[in-house]
Amino acid sequence: MDNLLIYARGISAKNINTHIHTHAALQLKMSNLPRELIVDILSRLPVKSLCRFKCVSKPWRTLISHPDFVKTHLHRAQFKRLILAFGNSLYSIDHETSFENDVVAVALDYFPLDQNNQLAIAIIGSCNGLLCLRSQPNTFFVFNPATHESARIPDAPTPDGFDHAILAYGFGYAPSIDDYKLVKAVNAPLVAVFSLKTSTWKLVEGFHCEKSTEVWEGSLPCGTHLNGALHWVFKRRGGGECVIAAFDLETDTFREMPVPAISVSGFSTGSLKGCLCLMDLVFGLRRRDIWVMKEYGVGNSWTKILVVDPCYEVKPLCLWKKSKILMTIDRNENENENGNELVLCNPKDGTCKNFEVVDIPFWFYADTYVESLVSPKFSAIV
Amino acid sequence: MKFCAVKQYFDDENNNNITSGASTTMIPLPNVESHPLAILITYCKKHLKIKANNADNKKETEKEMEQYEQELLKKVMPQELTELILAANYLNFKEALDFFCRAVASAIQNKSIEFVRKFFGLESDFELGEEEKLREEFAWSFEGVDED
Numbered sequence: 001m002d003n004l005l006i007y008a009r010g011i012s013a014k015n016i017n018t019h020i021h022t023h024a025a026l027q028l029k030m031s032n033l034p035r036e037l038i039v040d041i042l043s044r045l046p047v048k049s050l051c052r053f054k055c056v057s058k059p060w061r062t063l064i065s066h067p068d069f070v071k072t073h074l075h076r077a078q079f080k081r082l083i084l085a086f087g088n089s090l091y092s093i094d095h096e097t098s099f100e101n102d103v104v105a106v107a108l109d110y111f112p113l114d115q116n117n118q119l120a121i122a123i124i125g126s127c128n129g130l131l132c133l134r135s136q137p138n139t140f141f142v143f144n145p146a147t148h149e150s151a152r153i154p155d156a157p158t159p160d161g162f163d164h165a166i167l168a169y170g171f172g173y174a175p176s177i178d179d180y181k182l183v184k185a186v187n188a189p190l191v192a193v194f195s196l197k198t199s200t201w202k203l204v205e206g207f208h209c210e211k212s213t214e215v216w217e218g219s220l221p222c223g224t225h226l227n228g229a230l231h232w233v234f235k236r237r238g239g240g241e242c243v244i245a246a247f248d249l250e251t252d253t254f255r256e257m258p259v260p261a262i263s264v265s266g267f268s269t270g271s272l273k274g275c276l277c278l279m280d281l282v283f284g285l286r287r288r289d290i291w292v293m294k295e296y297g298v299g300n301s302w303t304k305i306l307v308v309d310p311c312y313e314v315k316p317l318c319l320w321k322k323s324k325i326l327m328t329i330d331r332n333e334n335e336n337e338n339g340n341e342l343v344l345c346n347p348k349d350g351t352c353k354n355f356e357v358v359d360i361p362f363w364f365y366a367d368t369y370v371e372s373l374v375s376p377k378f379s380a381i382v
Numbered sequence: 383m384k385f386c387a388v389k390q391y392f393d394d395e396n397n398n399n400i401t402s403g404a405s406t407t408m409i410p411l412p413n414v415e416s417h418p419l420a421i422l423i424t425y426c427k428k429h430l431k432i433k434a435n436n437a438d439n440k441k442e443t444e445k446e447m448e449q450y451e452q453e454l455l456k457k458v459m460p461q462e463l464t465e466l467i468l469a470a471n472y473l474n475f476k477e478a479l480d481f482f483c484r485a486v487a488s489a490i491q492n493k494s495i496e497f498v499r500k501f502f503g504l505e506s507d508f509e510l511g512e513e514e515k516l517r518e519e520f521a522w523s524f525e526g527v528d529e530d
Contacts, residue, residue: 033502037467037483044487052523055495055516058507110522148522 039063043073047146047371070373074128079371082317082326082342083131083145084357085121086364090133092145093357095318095368099344103357110148111141123365124182124222125171125230129372132171132182138163140182142171142196142376145369151376153182156192156201167209170223170230174249181249183223183230193252196376204252207245209234223247224269226276227296233259233267233278242266244276260291260302267291270316272325277316278302285310285331306347318368320344328366329354340364385426386474411472418462418469425454425478451481460489460501492528 042050042064050073054061063069080095084105091105111133124132124140133141140153156162162184170183180196189206223230230247244257259267260278267278276293288308295301306325308314313330320326325347328340345352357364411419428450436442458466463486470479490498499505506513517524 033464033467034471037471038502040479040483041467041486041490044484045491048523049491051520052495052527053498054520055513056498056502056506057504060504061516 035063039069039072043069043076044078046079047373050373051147064373070375074370074372074374077370077372079146080318081145081369081371082366083123083126083369084360084364084366085123085133086360087120090121090145091357091360092369095320099320099353099355103342103355105357105360108145111143111145111150121365122222123367124169125225126367126369127171127173127180127225129370129374130171130180130376131367131369134169140194142180142182144372144374144376146371147373147375149376153194154199154201156184156194158184158190158192158201158203162186162190162192166220167234168221168223168232170225170232170247172223172225172228172230172249174228176228176250179249183247183249185232185247191247191252202252205254207234207247207254208237209245221268224271224276226271226274231257231269231276233269235266240264244269244278257293257297258299258302260293260304261289268313268315272316273319279314279316281313285312288314290314290316306345306350308345309352315366317366323348328364340366342366385422386476413472414469415465418465421454421458421466422469422473422475422478425481426475429477451485455485458485460486463489492526494524494527494530497528497530 042053045053050064054064082093082095084091084093090108090111092108093103093105097103122134124134126132129144129146131143131145133143135141138155141150142153143150165186166184168185170185171180172183173180178197182194182196184192185206186192189208191204191206192201193204194201221232223232225231228249230249232245232247233242234245235242242259242263244259246255246257247253248255261280263280263282265281265283268281270277270279272292276296278291278293280289282288287310289304290306290308291302292305293302308327308329311329311331314327316325316327318326323346325345327343327345329343329352330340341354342357343352343354429447432446432450433443436446463482467479467482467486470482490501493501508516
C-alpha cells in the first residue's frame with residue numbers, strides 16, 4: 001500500500017513494476033480517497049443509484065446501509081417528489097416538474113397490495129421518506145417508495161368498537177427519540193400509538209373533544225406532522241370552540257394551541273415551509289382562507305397568506321420553486337365525490353393554474369415526500 | 383482567503399513574528415501536485431472575480447459561476463477529479479470541494495457497478511453467490527443504467 005501512495009505523489013517509485021501505465025495509476029489514486037470524501041460524494045446520489053451501488057463491494061454495502069450515512073443522505077433531502085393515491089394505486093411525480101404541460105406520473109406498481117382489495121388507499125402521513133398508508137379496512141403499511149421497501153403494521157390490540165369511533169389519524173417522527181409513530185385518536189378519551197422502533201402499540205390518554213359533524217367516514221382528518229408533534233383541530237366538548245390539539249410524539253401527550261379565528265366548522269391542517277397552516281372547513285362551495293402560523297405556538301403570529309377561489313376543500317402541499325404554492329383543490333360539482341385537482345398558486349397575486357395528471361382523473365389523495373434510505377422494517381437490519 | 387490551510391500557515395507565521403521582508407514566502411504543500419493546484423488557483427480567482435463583479439446580485443453570481451463550472455468540467459478528465467478533490471480537501475477550499483464532489487456524483491449517478499469499480503479502483507470482495515443475491519434483491523435499481 002505504501003508503495004502505491006508514493007507513486008501517487010508523482011515521486012519516482014523504483015520499487016514498482018515499470019509496466020504500470022498512467023490509466024492504472026490514476027485508478028490507484030481514486031482508491032486513496034478517504035472515507036469522508038467518499039461519503040460526501042455518495043450522499044449526493046439518488047436512492048436508486050445507492051441501492052445499486054450496494055453491490056459494488058462489501059465496504060460500500062456496509063457504508064450505504066449504515067444509519068449514520070442514511071441520516072447524512074436524508075439531511076441533503078435533494079430529491080423530492082409528490083405522491084398521489086388514486087383508487088387502489090400509487091403514483092409519484094417529480095417535484096421539479098415544470099407544470100407547463102400536462103403532468104405525467106409514474107405508477108408505483110411494486111407496492112404489495114392485495115389485488116382483491118377493492119377499496120381505496122389513503123395516505124396517512126409522510127416523513128423522512130416514509131409514507132404511512134391505509135388500505136381499508138384499517139390495515140396500515142409503512143412504505144418507502146424510493147427503496148421499494150414496505151412493512152405492515154400489526155393490528156392494534158384495542159377494545160371492541162374502537163375502530164368505529166376513530167376521530168383522526170396521524171403519522172410522524174420524533175427526532176429526540178429517533179422514532180416514527182402511527183397514532184389513532186378516538187372520540188372516547190383514548191389514543192392508540194404504535195412505535196416503529198419498539199414495534200408495539202400502547203394506549204394513552206386522549207383529547208376531550210366533540211366529533212365534528214362535518215367529517216364523514218370516507219376521509220378522516222390526518223394530522224399534520226411538524227416539530228416532533230402531530231396536529232389536528234378539534235372542537236372542545238361542551239364549549240364548541242375549536243382548538244389545535246398538538247400530540248407530542250416524544251412524550252405521547254397533548255398540548256393546545258389557539259386557532260386564528262372563530263369557526264363553527266373547524267379547520268383542516270397542513271404545513272408550508274415548516275410552518276403550520278389552517279384552512280377553514282365551512283361546508284359548501286366558497287372562498288377559503290389559508291392561515292400560516294409564522295411563529296410556532298404563538299397565537300398572534302397567525303397570518304392569512306391567501307384566499308382561494310370558491311372550492312369545497314383546499315390543502316397546500318409544498319412551496320414550488322421557492323415562490324409558488326402547490327396545492328390540491330376540490331372544486332368538483334358532484335357533491336357525492338371528492339374531486340381533487342393539482343393547482344399551482346402565486347401567493348403574490350392570488351392567480352392559480354390547475355393541471356391535469358395524465359391518466360389520473362380527479363379524486364386522489366396527495367402528499368409530498370423526500371427520497372431517502374430510511375427503512376420501514378422494524379428491526380432495521382443493515 | 384479561500385485556501386484555509388494556507389491561511390492557517392500565514393496566521394502561524396504572524397504569531398511567530400517572522401519578519402518576511404521578502405514578498406516570496408515558500409509555503410510547502412507536499413500533498414498537492416502542481417496540476418490540480420493550478421486549476422484550483424484559477425477556479426478561486428474566477429470565483430472571487432465573479433463575486434466582485436456581481437456584488438449585490440447573488441443570483442447573477444450563481445448563474446455565472448455555474449456557466450464557468452460547466453466549461454471547466456468539459457476540460458477536466460473524470461479521473462482527474464480525484465486529484466482535484468484531494469487537493470481541495472487538503473487546502474480546505476470548501477467551494478471547490480463541493481463542486482468537484484458534485485461533479486463526481488453526477489458522473490457516476492447512472493453508471494453500472496463495473497464502471498464504478500473501475501472508476502474508484504475497487505474490486506468485488508463478495509463471497510460466491512453473495513453478489514448475485516444482492517443484485518436480485520435490487521434488480522429494479524439496475525433498470526435504465528448507462529451502457530459501459
